[in-house]
Amino acid sequence: MNSKRFSEYDFKEYLQQLVNLNALDDPALGISKFVLANDYDSLSKNQKFVFDKAIMEGTYYVDQCSRCGNDIPWSEMLFAEDNGNQCSWCSQVGRKD
Template identity: 45%
Template sequence: MGFNYSMEEDNDYNDFLQSLIDNGHLEGAAEGITKKVIVEGIDSLSSKQKWTFQKNVGEYITVECTRGGCDIPWSEMYEAYDNGGMCNWCAHMDTKDD
């Protein structure tokens, strides 16, 4: 996985994780572990919990914009999952191209 989990102190990172929970993308152990990461940070997890977290949350993370190749900030990460892996700017420009 190509992203840095040390970003948990970033409010945008926590907001992204909360969006996954609020929108029903995580359930069971994955949801509980993600809540723990929001409150206590990634370093509070056991190795098994980290694996579960990475497996379940990782599928929603797009590190690089599929259109422009730029890094996608945490504040745009949830939307990038829904719009084909594009940052907000490229998603906007893509709709203008139509």
């Protein structure tokens, strides 16, 4: 996982969904709220460590599509695990195979 992805345009929407679902525990929840109000680059080294671990090891995170190898878009992240760790395109194509 490349932390530069936390600067992508749709990341904050994904993060807000995690907060709304209560999918994060403290201190990651508090750090996430800080990121929503500011940005990832505003975090300290220790905060980044906690945040990175919470996001990357979280239930709602899949790094890459298991079929095509592309990064899963943040807008699809919550459902990627339910789609066999695939992006929506590969999941749809797989249903037609």
